[in-house]
Structures are given as C-alpha cells and as structure tokens.
Amino acid sequence: MAPDTLPSTGEAGVSEIERYLAAQQSKSLLRFITCGSVDDGKSTLIGRLLYDSKMLFEDQLSALEADSRKVGTQGGDLDFALLVDGLSAEREQGITIDVAYRFFNTDQRKFIVADTPGHEQYTRNMVTGASTADLAIILIDARKGVLPQTRRHSFLVSLLGIRKIVLAVNKMDLMGYDQAVFERVVAEYRAFARQLDLTDIQAIPLSALKGDNVTTLTGAMPWYQGPTLIGHLETVAVTDLRANDPFRLPVQWVNRPNLDFRGYAGTIAAGTVRPGDRIRVLPSGQESRVARIVTHDGDLDVAAAGQSVTLTLTDEIDISRGDIISALDGAAEVADQMEATLVWMSEAPLLPGRPYILKVGAKSVPATVATLKHKINVNTLEQLATKTLSLNEVGLATLSLDQPVAFDVYRHNRDTGGFILIDRLTNETVAAGLIRSAIVRTVPWQILDVDKRARSQMKGQRPRVLWFTGLSGAGKSTIANLVEKKLHAHGRHTMLLDGDNVRQGLNRNLGFTDADRVENVRRVAEVSKLMVDAGLIVLVSFISPYRAERRMARELLGPGEFLEVFVDTPLSVAEGRDVKGLYAKARAGKLPNFTGIDSPYEPPESPDVRIDTQAMTAEQAANHIFTLLSRFDEDADLVDGAAI
Amino acid sequence: MPLHDGRAIDVKDAAVLDSILKPPSSPLPAALAGALPSHRLTHLQRLEAESIHILREVVAETQNPVMMYSIGKDSAVMLHLAMKAFYPAKPPFPLLHVDTTWKFREMIAFRDQRAADLGLDLLVHTNPEGLARGIGPFTHGSAVHTQVMKTEALKQALDRYGFDAAFGGARRDEEKSRAKERIFSFRTDQHRWDPKNQRPELWQLYNARKNKGESIRVFPLSNWTELDIWEYIYVENIPIVPLYFAADRPVVERDGALIMVDDDRMPLKPGEVPQQRRVRFRTLGCYPLTGAIDSDADSLPAIIREMLLARTSERQGRVIDRDGGASMEQKKQEGYF
Ligand SMILES: Nc1nc2c(ncn2[C@@H]2O[C@H](COP(=O)(O)OP(=O)(O)OP(=O)(O)O)[C@@H](O)[C@H]2O)c(=O)[nH]1
Numbered sequence: 017m018a019p020d021t022l023p024s025t026g027e028a029g030v031s032e033i034e035r036y037l038a039a040q041q042s043k044s045l046l047r048f049i050t051c052g053s054v055d056d057g058k059s060t061l062i063g064r065l066l067y068d069s070k071m072l073f074e075d076q077l078s079a080l081e082a083d084s085r086k087v088g089t090q091g092g093d094l095d096f097a098l099l100v101d102g103l104s105a106e107r108e109q110g111i112t113i114d115v116a117y118r119f120f121n122t123d124q125r126k127f128i129v130a131d132t133p134g135h136e137q138y139t140r141n142m143v144t145g146a147s148t149a150d151l152a153i154i155l156i157d158a159r160k161g162v163l164p165q166t167r168r169h170s171f172l173v174s175l176l177g178i179r180k181i182v183l184a185v186n187k188m189d190l191m192g193y194d195q196a197v198f199e200r201v202v203a204e205y206r207a208f209a210r211q212l213d214l215t216d217i218q219a220i221p222l223s224a225l226k227g228d229n230v231t232t233l234t235g236a237m238p239w240y241q242g243p244t245l246i247g248h249l250e251t252v253a254v255t256d257l258r259a260n261d262p263f264r265l266p267v268q269w270v271n272r273p274n275l276d277f278r279g280y281a282g283t284i285a286a287g288t289v290r291p292g293d294r295i296r297v298l299p300s301g302q303e304s305r306v307a308r309i310v311t312h313d314g315d316l317d318v319a320a321a322g323q324s325v326t327l328t329l330t331d332e333i334d335i336s337r338g339d340i341i342s343a344l345d346g347a348a349e350v351a352d353q354m355e356a357t358l359v360w361m362s363e364a365p366l367l368p369g370r371p372y373i374l375k376v377g378a379k380s381v382p383a384t385v386a387t388l389k390h391k392i393n394v395n396t397l398e399q400l401a402t403k404t405l406s407l408n409e410v411g412l413a414t415l416s417l418d419q420p421v422a423f424d425v426y427r428h429n430r431d432t433g434g435f436i437l438i439d440r441l442t443n444e445t446v447a448a449g450l451i452r453s454a455i456v457r458t459v460p461w462q463i464l465d466v467d468k469r470a471r472s473q474m475k476g477q478r479p480r481v482l483w484f485t486g487l488s489g490a491g492k493s494t495i496a497n498l499v500e501k502k503l504h505a506h507g508r509h510t511m512l513l514d515g516d517n518v519r520q521g522l523n524r525n526l527g528f529t530d531a532d533r534v535e536n537v538r539r540v541a542e543v544s545k546l547m548v549d550a551g552l553i554v555l556v557s558f559i560s561p562y563r564a565e566r567r568m569a570r571e572l573l574g575p576g577e578f579l580e581v582f583v584d585t586p587l588s589v590a591e592g593r594d595v596k597g598l599y600a601k602a603r604a605g606k607l608p609n610f611t612g613i614d615s616p617y618e619p620p621e622s623p624d625v626r627i628d629t630q631a632m633t634a635e636q637a638a639n640h641i642f643t644l645l646s647r648f649d650e651d652a653d654l655v656d657g658a659a660i
Numbered sequence: 661m662p663l664h665d666g667r668a669i670d671v672k673d674a675a676v677l678d679s680i681l682k683p684p685s686s687p688l689p690a691a692l693a694g695a696l697p698s699h700r701l702t703h704l705q706r707l708e709a710e711s712i713h714i715l716r717e718v719v720a721e722t723q724n725p726v727m728m729y730s731i732g733k734d735s736a737v738m739l740h741l742a743m744k745a746f747y748p749a750k751p752p753f754p755l756l757h758v759d760t761t762w763k764f765r766e767m768i769a770f771r772d773q774r775a776a777d778l779g780l781d782l783l784v785h786t787n788p789e790g791l792a793r794g795i796g797p798f799t800h801g802s803a804v805h806t807q808v809m810k811t812e813a814l815k816q817a818l819d820r821y822g823f824d825a826a827f828g829g830a831r832r833d834e835e836k837s838r839a840k841e842r843i844f845s846f847r848t849d850q851h852r853w854d855p856k857n858q859r860p861e862l863w864q865l866y867n868a869r870k871n872k873g874e875s876i877r878v879f880p881l882s883n884w885t886e887l888d889i890w891e892y893i894y895v896e897n898i899p900i901v902p903l904y905f906a907a908d909r910p911v912v913e914r915d916g917a918l919i920m921v922d923d924d925r926m927p928l929k930p931g932e933v934p935q936q937r938r939v940r941f942r943t944l945g946c947y948p949l950t951g952a953i954d955s956d957a958d959s960l961p962a963i964i965r966e967m968l969l970a971r972t973s974e975r976q977g978r979v980i981d982r983d984g985g986a987s988m989e990q991k992k993q994e995g996y997f
C-alpha cells in the first residue's frame with residue numbers, strides 16, 4: 017500500500033528492514049489542516065489525497081463504493097468525503113461536524129492531516145485541529161470566491177501562529193478550468209491575507225472531485241506551472257526551531273518512588289538540557305543544577321524540545337506540578353496578570369469578573385477576565401468595543417490570576433503560551449487563550465480610598481517587614497541583600513534598611529548606650545511601619561540586641577506583617593570571621609558597649625525564620641527565606657490577588 | 661538477531677513461552693536508537709513523547725485511573741510506554757482485563773506472565789450474569805456476546821472499582837469514527853459517548869475535569885498507525901503474544917474468515933474438519949470472532965514487510981465490525997471502548 021521503497025523480495029532480512037526503518041525514522045513530519053467555508057470541498061480533497069496516494073485498503077475501498085451508493089452526493093460515483101466524514105450524523109447531513117485525523121506518508125514525508133468543519137457553528141472544532149498544525153490548506157470554491165468563513169478561518173489560522181498557507185482554489189472543473197477565475201480568487205484572497213500577516217501562500221487551482229493537480233498535474237489547466245498539492249506538501253520547509261530557544265520544562269508530575277529519588281517529569285517545551293546545566297525554577301525563582309536526565313532506557317547526556325523526560329536536580333528544592341524549570345538566561349516570564357487573545361468556545365457567553373480555571377502548561381489557577389479591550393469583526397478585522405464574548409467570537413482581554421504563574425508569550429512558544437479557560441461549574445473548556453504579554457500592574461481595579469491596601473494592591477504584593485537580627489558580622493546584611501535582589505527580580509517593590517547606613521543619616525545623633533540602642537530600634541521600626549503603609553516589602557538589617565524592642569517593632573505592625581529572621585552565628589564564629597575588624601577593636605577596648613563583648617545580645621526565643629549560617633551558604637539562606645515567604649503568603653489571608 | 665519464535669507452542673510449556681517473551685538482546689543500530697542530528701526527533705520518538713505526556717497528565721489530574729489491557733499489540737505498546745513514563749516508579753495504576761472467557765488460551769497465559777514479570781497489579785473482570793447465562797458467540801451471536809461480555813462487563817468493572825479514567829489502546833487510523841475521537845474522550849455516568857458534542861482539545865493541553873459520575877476514556881496511541889506500532893515493537897523489543905507470528909494452526913473457514921479452533925467449545929458444522937494452515941493474526945480478540953490470515957511471517961521483519969504489502973485493513977479480521985455502517989460509532993455510544 018505505501019508507495020515507499022519496499023525491502024527487496026526474498027527473505028525478509030533483518031538488515032534490509034533496518035535500512036527501511038532508518039529511512040522511515042528520518043522522514044520529517046508535516047501536520048496540516050484543511051479549512052475554509054462549508055462545502056468548499058475540504059473532506060473531498062482529503063479523501064482524494066488518501067485515494068490517490070494509495071493509502072486505502074481494499075476493504076476500505078469497497079466500503080467507500082457501497083457508502084457512495086447509499087449516502088453519497090455524487091449519484092453513485094465515489095464520494096471521497098465519506099472517507100473522512102466518519103460520524104453517522106455527518107454522513108446523513110453531508111457535512112463535517114468534528115475534526116477527523118488521518119495519517120499518510122510518501123517517500124519524502126509523513127503527514128497527519130486534520131480535516132476540519134466549515135460550518136461556523138463548529139468553529140471550536142476547527143480551532144482544535146488548527147492548534148497542532150504547521151500548515152493550513154485554505155479551500156475556496158472557485159464559483160464563490162472569498163466567503164466570511166474563509167476570512168474567519170484565515171484569521172484563526174494566523175492567530176494560532178500557522179504561517180504556511182496553501183490556497184486551494186477548488187471546483188475548477190465547474191468553472192471550465194479558467195485561468196482568469198483562478199487569478200481573480202487569488203488576488204482577492206491575497207488582499208485580505210496581507211492584513212493578517214499571512215504572506216507565505218502557495219496558490220494551487222484544483223478539482224478535488226476529479227483529482228486535477230492533487231497528485232498529478234492535469235492537462236486541463238496547462239496554464240498552471242506550479243507544483244501539485246502533494247508535491248508542495250512534500251517539499252515545503254517546516255523547521256522546528258524550538259530546540260534553539262532557552263530551555264523550558266513545564267513540570268507535569270513529581271516522581272517520588274522512594275525517599276532517595278525525586279524526579280521532575282515533563283515534556284521539554286523548548287531548548288536542550290544537559291546534566292550540569294544551571295536552571296531556575298519559576299515562579300519561585302530558586303536556582304539549581306541538573307543532576308541527571310533519567311529515562312527507562314538509561315540516563316541521557318542531552319535531551320531536546322519535544323522529548324518527555326525526568327530530571328533530577330542537585331539541590332533539594334520545593335518544586336511542584338505546574339512550575340517551569342527554565343534556563344538561567346532567558347528564563348520564562350512570571351506574572352499574575354496578562355494580556356491575551358481569547359477565542360470563545362462556549363454557548364454561555366464570557367462573564368468578566370467570573371472566576372474560571374486557567375490551565376497553562378501543567379498549571380491550573382483560578383482567574384478572572386478583568387477587562388475586555390475589544391472584540392474583532394472577522395470580516396473586516398475591525399476592533400469593536402464589547403462587554404462580553406459569545407460563541408466563536410475572538411477578543412483581546414486582560415486576565416487576573418489568583419497567583420503568579422510561569423509562562424511565555426504565545427508567539428514564542430505554543431506549549432507555554434497557550435492556555436484554556438475552564439468553567440468551574442460545568443467543567444467545559446470555554447475558551448482558548450493566547451498570551452500576548454505579562455502585565456505589570458499599574459492601576460488598581462477599582463477606585464478605592466488610597467490606603468495601605470490600595471497601595472499594596474497596585475504593587476501586586478503583600479507588604480511586610482523582614483527583620484534580620486543577629487550579632488555584628490553574623491551575615492545579616494549579606495543575606496538581606498540577596499533576598500532583596502530575589503524579590504526585586506520577581507517584580508516586588510522593596511526597601512532595605514541597614515543599621516550602618518541609617519546610623520549615618522536619620523540616627524546620626526545616636527550612640528551605643530542602652531538608651532540610644534532602644535531609640536535606634538524604635539525609629540527604624542516606625543520608619544518600617546510607614547514603608548509598609550506605602551505597600552513596600554521592607555528588609556531591616558539591624559543587630560537589634562534586645563527582645564523588648566523587637567517585640568515593640570512587631571506590635572507596631574499588623575498581624576503577619578512582621579517576620580523575625582534570626583541570623584544565628586555563634587559569637588566565636590562571628591568573631592573569628594571579623595570581616596570589619598570590629599571585634600578586634602572591641603577586645604582591645606577601643607569600642608565600648610560592643611554587642612557580644614561588653615553589651616548583651618538576647619537571641620530570639622521563637623523567630624519566624626532561623627538561619628544557621630554554619631549549615632548553609634548565604635545564597636541557600638536567601639533561597640530558603642524566599643521560599644518560606646511564598647509559603648507564608650499562601651497560608652495567609654491575602655489581600656485580593658496580592659501575593660508575594 | 662534472535663527474533664520472536666513464531667512456531668505453534670504448547671502454552672503449558674513455560675520454557676518455550678519464556679523464550680518468546682524474552683526480548684532480543686543485540687543492540688540497535690544507532691540510527692534507530694538515537695536522535696537525529698540537530699536534535700530533531702525521529703518519528704517514533706515523537707509519538708513516544710506524546711503518549712508519555714498523555715499518560716502522565718492523566719495520572720496527575722485524575723483520582724483513580726486504570727489501564728485497559730487487552731493483551732494485543734496495542735496494549736503491549738501502551739504498557740511499555742507506561743513503564744517508561746513513570747520510571748523509576750512503577751505505573752501508578754492497575755491493569756484491567758475484561759475477560760469474556762473466549763480469548764485465545766495463549767493470550768491468557770501471556771497476560772499472566774507479563775503482569776508477573778513487570779510486577780504490576782492485574783485486575784480481571786468477567787460479567788457474572790453473562791457467565792451464569794452462558795453467553796457466548798456461538799450460542800448468542802457476536803452482537804449479544806459483545807454487548808454482554810465486553811461492553812456491559814467493562815461498565816461493571818469501571819463502576820465496581822470507581823475508576824474515573826481508563827486508558828485504551830485505540831488508534832485513530834483503525835476506523836472512521838475513531839478518527840473523530842478526542843484523546844480525552846468523555847463518557848456520561850451511563851458510559852455513553854456523545855460524538856456531536858466533544859470538548860475542544862487544544863495544543864497539548866487536556867482538560868481532565870469531569871462532572872460527577874462522568875468518566876474519561878483516554879487514548880494515548882491516538883496518533884499511531886498500525887505500521888508505527890509494529891515498527892516500535894521491533895525497535896523496542898516489546899514482547900507480544902505468539903499468535904501474531906505465523907505458525908501451523910488448526911482453522912476452519914467460515915463466511916470467508918479463518919477461525920482457529922482454540923478449544924473444544926467450538927461446535928463444528930457437519931462435514932467441517934479443522935485444517936492445519938500456516939496462519940497468523942493481525943489483531944486479537946475472542947477467538948471465535950477473530951479471523952486469521954494466511955501468512956509465512958514468523959518474525960517481526962517479516963511482519964513489517966507483510967504490512968507494507970497488505971491490501972486489506974486489520975479490521976477486516978474482526979467479525980464484529982461487519983454489522984452495519986456506523987456499528988463502531990453505535991457501540992461506542994453504548995459504552996464500548
Ligand atoms: N464539481 C466539484 N465538486 C466538488 C469538488 N470538491 C468537492 N465537491 C463537492 O462539493 C460538496 C461538498 O464537499 P465536501 O468535501 O463535503 O465539503 P467540505 O468542505 O468538507 O464541507 P464541510 O466540511 O461540511 O464544511 C460535495 O458534494 C462534493 O462532492 C470539486 O473539485 N468539483
């Protein structure tokens with residue numbers, strides 16, 4: 017059946033079969049769809065392709081003959097559409113309702129074709145077929161020219177990022193195979209397609225019914241010099257460049273067969289990965305290295321986009337389903353608001369403000385459509401103001417998610433930039449979404465009194481104070497600095513108050529007596545409170561030796577806003593390091609009232625976070641604090657949508 | 661390269677069965693085993709990756725999945741993919757075989773051996789009422805038999821264990837209504853399929869949320885063709901039931917189909933004498949309903965070669981597919997896999 021070069025006759029040897037298999041395996045794959053208006057001949061064309069490329073078995077052929085006599089539209093002649101219109105309702109009505117997937121191959125290539133319905137009512141099924149295609153055959157009935165559905169499908173094709181188009185001007189047999197007709201239709205279509213950025217268009221005059229120019233050039237249209245349809249499909253360049261992009265692994269499943277193994281399973285959405293590669297986990301931002309690429313067939317040295325793998329990392333970090341393991345350079349985006357194009361797929365219209373489930377990659381989060389910017393008239397491509405989207409309408413929206421997620425814009429990657437919206441009551445898939453950009457919040461959703469809540473909502477974060485306490489030289493400033501960098505990198509608004517700096521300005525008039533120490537901490541606590549009111553995340557790095565003052569600071573702030581971080585370094589260790597040479601001076605009696613030497617340090621009894629600097633590096637400490645912070649926020653009763 | 665031996669065997673002979681189940685040991689040529697230059701995946705690697713993605717997605721999103729294990733070549737591939745998808749863990753779901761009691765004896769022996777070798781949990785369900793009523797293809801015909809012993813039995817098993825997702829090895833290239841089915845195919849609490857109202861299925865994003873009582877049939881092999889299956893079995897050395905290899909077997913010819921006389925429950929018509937013929941099976945099911953084909957293909961290369969020259973589809977051998985145009989669609993609407 018397949019026109020492939022067969023292994024030679026005689027004994028079916030192992031080596032000949034392996035040569036054959038190697039040739040099969042190196043063939044490229046082209047996934048394409050047929051689309052266009054009702055009755056333009058899409059299904060007939062696919063049936064014809066299968067028939068002419070000898071992909072049909074004898075029993076399928078005799079079934080086709082019988083079916084054509086029984087329900088065909090060709091008065092008993094072969095009705096090729098019946099090869100693909102496989103549902104009884106489709107055969108009774110002579111239309112396509114849902115996508116049919118068919119498979120065939122030639123000497124050059126393997127093909128998966130999705131035959132999609134032309135009826136507007138079934139647009140979502142067309143979108144289903146188009147979402148995985150590399151090329152679209154847009155059919156036009158030569159008698160009718162460009163119709164609204166031609167435009168709608170072209171628009172959707174362009175939206176979904178399909179760049180290669182075959183314009184199949186069909187039913188040429190009914191127009192006397194006239195070149196002028198062909199050229200008129202092509203000119204009309206190109207004028208429209210230009211507005212959609214569809215430029216890579218191969219136009220072919222066809223008769224799907226009679227087979228002209230499908231697999232062989234026909235004598236009926238000697239004026240046509242281009243390729244046959246199959247000739248074009250076999251040679252059109254489709255390059256998957258995803259392997260050249262920065263690495264992305266959306267984590268599908270955490271594999272924990274025993275305590276010694278923790279693997280992250282998923283399908284690589286972009287790039288390549290090797291053991292030893294540095295990675296960043298998003299949205300948390302933690303960094304680590306790839307330890308192994310584990311597969312059933314043994315560990316791999318390298319894996320690339322498209323492969324389903326399991327990674328292990330060198331560090332024990334907290335990763336769950338829906339996170340993206342990402343290259344360090346060119347990491348994925350993280351946001352809890354985004355602008356996206358929506359294709360509405362439900363009978364029930366879109367309700368802005370209603371929570372839907374948004375699924376992107378392996379992550380599902382509650383999300384609402386915050387604003388609808390416009391919808392698009394698919395005929396004129398005009399943007400129209402709207403308050404809702406109904407079935408098959410396309411619009412541009414901003415979405416607000418319950419928590420930040422990692423993603424890419426759709427233009428860069430279908431698998432990390434496409435999402436679906438799911439209705440929480442009916443569980444229906446109500447929309448397909450294509451992310452255009454992350455939104456950094458600039459305006460609050462409602463006009464509110466400008467208070468702490470409003471200010472922090474605008475910053476999209478939960479304001480609080482991270483109070484680093486510990487001996488001089490314990491590592492407070494180093495760690496606080498790293499945490500601030502991390503927060504900053506995640507778009508958080510922060511302020512670091514460091515003892516050494518504040519003493520040079522605001523607290524210039526204070527010394528190191530007990531009374532001055534108390535006043536020093538009081539002022540910093542008050543300043544922190546003001547900054548929390550401003551919506552900031554404040555990192556205070558002060559020795560703050562006395563429990564009472566730290567409690568005072570805690571009580572100034574709201575519940576959950578004060579997190580005490582004890583940077584626990586024993587005196588002997590801090591003194592041993594003595595980075596600034598202060599301990600030596602103090603021991604020499606040149607610095608009176610030095611904490612730990614001749615002034616007491618009261619360690620916290622139950623800090624929110626304790627960092628044992630002998631057990632972890634400053635970088636690890638910062639990661640640890642960052643992770644805990646995210647967790648505190650999950651547990652806390654959040655300001656609407658605001659999370660760290 | 662040692663290949664699966666296709667000789668007719670006595671299934672009680674464990675040593676022989678062992679040697680058939682054991683995969684060949686020689687290494688694969690580099691072009692088959694490895695990736696192509698510039699990180700392009702081979703066709704089989706792409707199919708494999710997609711199937712593994714689907715298997716993992718179901719495990720992550722459903723509460724109580726099960727894998728329908730029908731013992732045939734597609735099930736063999738699906739099971740192999742499951743071993744890969746969750747490695748080093750075992751597949752986190754049991755296998756379910758709906759046993760009509762009319763399967764080939766070699767299938768049952770193979771099934772039990774496979775589950776034991778892989779250390780997997782195998783559930784076997786037979787419709788107890790059907791059994792009590794003595795339903796069988798010879799006495800009740802293929803339609804009643806399939807309805808009671810397959811479709812009803814399947815529904816009973818899914819209900820009994822409360823499975824909310826069931827993997828099936830069906831492929832879209834098998835049949836025209838299959839070509840229309842989504843990878844995640846939803847069934848009502850009555851296990852019915854509504855082909856006119858399928859959920860959109862975009863990119864690699866599957867919506868596995870279901871309403872109370874609904875369940876999902878999931879088809880990880882949707883985009884594989886019959887030839888892909890055979891090529892993959894060859895490249896991956898996947899054990900399969902010996903009935904797929906040509907051997908001399910006792911058959912009778914009925915309505916143009918070659919039916920193997922697998923046990924003495926088969927009533928012979930007057931004058932009917934089983935003939936020893938060199939045959940094999942392209943698809944496996946209940947022996948009275950599964951036609952053999954004349955063949956000398958006793959190795960995987962020979963099978964692949966034969967596939968390339970085949971002039972009929974694999975469903976040609978299935979007696980139950982021949983009753984009426986939309987019969988598969990109808991059966992699926994009634995809850996058939
Ligand atoms: N004369 C002629 N008729 C054609 C040609 N191609 C298709 N037809 C006929 O046009 C009618 C519609 O064909 P289909 O293939 O079902 O159209 P479709 O585009 O798949 O329709 P939907 O999927 O329902 O949108 C059938 O009667 C076909 O036989 C052609 O090239 N020439």
Ligand SMILES: [Mg+2]
Nearest residue numbers: 058059111112
């Ligand atoms: Mg059609």
